[in-house]
Amino acid sequence: MKKITTLARVLAFTLAIGMAPAALVHAQNRAGTEVSVKELPKISVSSVMGTFSADFSSANVSADALFTHLGEWLGTGNDHAYKLLKQNKDELGIKHFVYEHYYKGVKVMDDMVLVHEKNGKVTYVNGEIITDINLSPNQQPTLGRIRSIILSDLDAKGKVMISTVEEVISKVNNGRKATIYHTSKVEALSMKPLKAYTYYIDNVSGKVVKKNSRVHDADTPSTSTTYYKGNQSITVDSYNGEFRLKDNARNIHTMNGTNLDVDTVNGGIINVEEYINPVADYTAANTKPAVEVHWGMKNAYDYYIARHNRNSYDGNGAKIDNYYNFDFGGLTGGANAAALDTPLYGGIVCMLYGNGTLLGGLLTLMNPVVGIDVAGHEYSHLIIGRNGLGGLNYEAESGAINESIADMLGTAIEFYSGSSPNWTIGEGIPTASFLDPNPSPYMRSMSDPNNVNSQPQPDTYNGTHWASTANPSDTNDHGGVHTNSGVGNYWFYLLSQGGSGTNDIGNPYNVTGITIEKAEKIIYRALNNYMTPNTTYMDAYNFTMQAVTDLYGATSNEQLQNVRAWYAVGIGNGVLATSEAVRTQNEFNVYPNPVKGGVFTIENNKNDSSAELYDMTGRLIKGAQKLNKGTNKINIQDVKKGVYLLKVSSGSSAVSSKKIIVE
Template sequence: MEKKQWVNLGIAFALTLFNFTSATAATTSSSEKISLNSETGAPVFIAGTLTVPSQADPYEIVLSYLREKENLYSIKLEGAQTLDIISETTDELGFTNIKLQHMYNGVPVFGSVLSAHINQSGVLTAISGELTQISKLDQDPAEENAFLQPSSAAAAVTNDLTAKLKKAPDIIQQESPSLVVFVGDGEARLAYSSEVEYLEPEPGNVRYFIDAANGAILASFNQIHQADPVGKDAVSAGTGLLGDKKSIYTVQNAEGSFLLDRTRGKGILTYDAANMLELPGKLWQDADGLFNEAYDAAAVDAHVYAGQTFDYFKKIHGRTSYDGKGARVISTVHYGEKYNNAFWSGSQMVYGDGDGTTFSPLSGSLDVVAHELTHAVTATTAKLIYQGQSGAINESISDVYGALVEGYFDDHPDWLIGEDIYTPKQKGDALRSLADPTTKGQPDHYSKLYLGTEDYGGVHINSGIGNKAAYLLANGGTHYSVAVKGIGLDKTGKILYRTLTQYLTPNTSYRQYQAAAVQAATDLYGASSEEVNSVKAAFSAVGLQ
């Protein structure tokens, strides 16, 4: 199961936020720049010519460098603590990207991931991510008899949810509990990690950490964010929620026309929940092949906008569907009655109809559809944890690509999110503004970072900081007396896409995000380029340098 995110709900979760500083270290190279977490002293991003050219295996190049930096990382990479390869890929620029999972006695440390880049000459150029510090772990994973069975951990999850929801949840998918090292309040514990997805009494997707010794709930946070018909491919006519005429890719046979687009990846499919709470519902079918009825409009928009988002990522970034492998894009409309939300469930998009006052049907906004499908891209790449600063960056990236996808198709993005579906009786209103986050109560500068516990530590609040930086990068402007030269939508999208897919790690902070964006721009355009200068200025304008 992948991470899921809500569009706009705020739910409380306690967390710790960090402040970050930047320092230059004279170690293996005078160009080495190290960004540090000022509280722990641990590096969150290192960039430069970090090693000499080498023909060695990329993993050995990275490991050799990290062993030289054991004092900096405060970790001894032998015995109990190791780094295992999660993935190794080569990108379009010829860089080898290795993602490494921090392990303790063979057990993964939750959220502790590094992303390293080696160029074509075998030179290590960047390491992104922060290793979680573990002073000691009293429990021994080898002593299996000392721990609960996974089934007991799963039962603890169900019992906790039942208590919180006041009734047993209608679970549609539950991840089998797996052992991790979980660090909370400075203490490392062996824990079972499990994710559970449910629809009633309200939709949710909760990540749980259960103490492996006694079954106590250590932490939890909500992340909620049938066979194909046989027939011929066709292009049908439809009408969207705003009355606009659209062409729709469908499959037609003697029974009618189905909202199944087989021209993109493994398919784009749109379903009807018929105001029920079961997913995915029934594949949308129309007898005459004309999708012009009022009830059709939400499905028309969901289907077309999913296709446009697919096209943007494919044409601009070379990414085929959200997973890069052509995954099916499934949408369900008319979910529930007067349901005021949309979310990525981990396997599909879900859209409510709204109550007509706070929201109209939520599939009627291209930026909302693109926002949610970008969460799916994030879930299959950086896997940003949905809390605190990493959660805010997660939300910001989705907002930014919501605006960029919209701009790709109409050339003039308004840099608003949800303006077509939010408060339909109030013209010009929107969920968020990237141009001026303060109009919706969001901070537009790191000095104004929200430090409370609401909304999982402000994932929908502090996203304003990243949103403003992206807006300035694309459009230019002066903010807090810092002048930024805009570089346009295309370059902004390419820099942030590389930042997301190559450099961000699960527990990314805003400081790491800034350093990663600078490095991504350097990779694409060169260290002395105007694009790099604009990235630096845009983040500086929001208090990050």
């Protein structure tokens, strides 16, 4: 069934968008004085997907004044409108308003505007917005054709559950810009093998232009668990004179996932089996992994209550389902753990854990993939998906940040438990196999991401071991999400514990740790108040800075250590400044990026412009070069490999910046 949101449902103020020239539009400031929209802060765009931010701390403008002419400030016209999705006031007294973007009455996926106001004054605005849209509605493919397209892509061996269809506008990153499609959005789930996606199918060609995974694979088992380190206190319940792994107070249920399947008629999961024990104490060898899962989830639940005042993953006490002994299929079989999170039939949400074997136990790949880090990691994926801003798309940099935050908070849960916490993830889990004959004693290291035999990770953005984020798919780990998460992990470690050294692009750093308790508050706040679906590492840098400003102040020691920790992983210049260069929206494009062969192209939309190239310390590498309006070839064959900042200045003195990589 086609779902269309009409302009009649959109806030009334949006009807005026674009109806007057920007120069003639005014908004009142807090004192009631008329302020020209041209005088409002410039918009800084940080990615081709339209992620943006603007610092309003010196603007003295109320949220109401900005709302009145939001479209004019964003540069959109009559076909664009903004619908208030939600608003809330947090524990710091900051109001957060979230607006969704519509074009000709159709929702633009992932596009939103986040306005943050304190004491009647806008302090910060960020979000995602694509303004260059020129589409007309097209007839959606038939449900039969859509089903055929999805079944062909899934190649499932069993039942497949498919949702109803929603009409949306989708944006796809093609490397140089975001390509816009009029699409049908559909959810699909298969248990054999486990695959779940949100599909975006072009209404014109019938092609799958994008699919976002609803299964968050971890491969990051726990460190301190009952399977490896003896008995822990858990809660079970009485069941027909025996006992099962169910904690009713926390609403946690751990079950046997050996024969799980989906119910395509009524929805939900079927063929569920209970773990049953004649006494309350589970001590048998074959139930230790399931007990470990149950104990780990208890700690994850308690951590979020204690540290973030969050009751279950949805904040409302939702049931937490765990299934141990699930076969993921394929080459890894039971050597995975995952969070399954789909909106099908009102929501199929659970965590799945493998036993570490392949072919029904004939081949051992690793020890059971269970434990406190696994529970914390998977549970955190469910929370990331419910940040109220659309979650973080599971591909490329946003997917790496998704994985990294799950690692950060999973580690925070381990430290909260007090059960032998440390900064390596999964020690004791790896075992020699034909897939990995010489494994490290752990799966990941947050303190030394490079130091993992089977899957080393980068500790520097675009540094050693960085995986390509181009063309995300199942075959390249959705654009390296499990590999590139090492950058965020190392930032979190340094911010918590401190450290010094020189990173992969030659930048020396020295960070003084502020404690994991403060670091976890920063990343949790950034996630739930500022991160939109296509957040990049540069965005994460900006959003954590804003989170620190909220919590500890813009010029606090916590902020200084935050920017130093990001500098250590190759982001920013490591200097705490009260203001940064202003970058205006949609002024130029750069390609190819990374730059190969010493030549790249700038497509410039302004007259009287020039370009300069800086390294990440702020040192000028290439002096000002005049740009023509249109296409400009830039030769940098004498520039060494590394990450640089390209700044383009226009005649109006506005500056737009982009990070480029030279290979």
